[in-house]
Amino acid sequence: MKFRARSAVIGLACIAYAAIVGSVLPASAETTKERILKEGRIVIGIHNRAPWGYKKEGTGELLGWHPDLLRAAFADLGVKQVDFEVTEFGALIPGLMAGRFDAVASGLSITPQRCQQVAFGAPDLRSDDAAIVLAGNPKAIHSYADLARKPDTIMGGGRGSNVIGNAIAEGVPENRILQFPDVETNLAALRAGRIDAAVFSSPTVIGLLAGNKSPDLERASPFTTSEKSISYIAIAFRKDDGDLRDLYNQGLAKVMSNGTIATIMAKYGFGPTENVPPGLTTSQLCGATN
Template identity: 35%
Template sequence: MKLKGILIAGGVSLLTLASLAYAADDKLTQLRQQGFARIAIANEPPFTAVGADGKVTGAAPDVARAVFKKLGVNDVVASVSEYGAMIPGLAAGRHDAIAAGLFMTPQRCAAVAYSQPVLCAVEAFAVKKGNTKSIKTYDEIAKDSKAVIGVEGGTTEQKLATAANIPTDRVIIVPDGQSGLKMLQDGRIDVFALPLLSITDLLSKAKDPNLESIAPVQNTPVQCDGVAFRKQDTALRDAFDVELKKMKESGEFAKIVEPYGFSAKAAMSTSREKLCAAKN
């Protein structure tokens, strides 16, 4: 039917569809005008980090900052968020994007519009010395009725623990890496799980000779993240991807991520489409 010269199809007018498309295209203009993009991070070096002076660094924000600058958005302003709160915060408009090592899964890909891959990593455990023989996989933790694992809420590690059927009373949710490591040192958990580079960073700073890492954790996939945008901001995501691709091809991308320990080749050897379709 027609209403005031506007075709109605399936209850949605062409004017409405045009407005939605315009809003998506206009997001980049909005960011250019405000001069910065608001990003969610987790303060988990080397993915993300906040210095004592408040300066935001880490591989994920550094890549996002560089790409946004090429798009005419001069800087990023970061807010620290728990992983489980990032996507709801993005959907609510508190962030313009997530640049935090939020690994792609089919479930997350259904909720956000990911860029092409940025950072890839393998899984690791931090344990007290002597536990490396008895704790090698999530399945072994599940079978050991006394083993307790610490994970950050809303992370891939929490999902891996759930998939291995580790009882919830033996999965302790911690707010951040420093808290998880302290609980391990205090004997409140037997293993703390994070990506390898995060575990390595924590252990190097702790300088505790009684701790060591297990990596990669057997039977876990290589995980990759991307910068995440709202579903309606696919035009902004696509513009981001164009500049990200140029940076990968020029070598600028490698110069940003490799000093943090990440492999540029790993991110360039896969795609959003493959990662979003993978069964993790």
């Protein structure tokens, strides 16, 4: 009898303990995807640069390739509010990792190095290197080879951008490459005669020269590069948010198949050369690390 009574007491104590522990232990953490679907809101980091994502002067309206693409991709997924936070380009991935944004969308090229840090969505745009020169292209610059073989030419590129490595790989001496923190200082150096060509991604050049806002400048056409200079652009998510990335990819696939993406491309001056080849995947571009 004593044994049975003791067993009963122990059993009741265990039940009580389990109830107490169950009441204090937190429920499983809500994922980013679950929060976004519940709130119908996602926050995207951009760096205020046409054509990627920028605030329209005068109205403050958020425009750009990626804002339009994201709104279209998430519209049928129940995410009606797509908010954007502006930061410097170099702060995009650190801000994503710190939880400031749910994703970043500002012309990020898919590279194996970045694939170690973030989970890229499907590629949405093809990009090559392009050069802006003074009107009339006085130094007749039409390739990295021209920049390499003409000792009196100097090029400018964005600090940390792909174009720096591409130029060096094609023979442009490092001592004839100036690196700038932003587009404005790069173009100012071109206008001041400090450099002879400002090199960016082709979509960036399209955005900068749209609407003939800079009649003193022009795109060097053609500007021949190697296949290694071609890159592909995508939205970046945290590695832990692979399910959110997959959800976005579902929406993007629909946007690509129903013709919406062609409309958005035309709006920002993109043509067939900016199309992503059918069947090209993020895994292929990352080297299967994504």
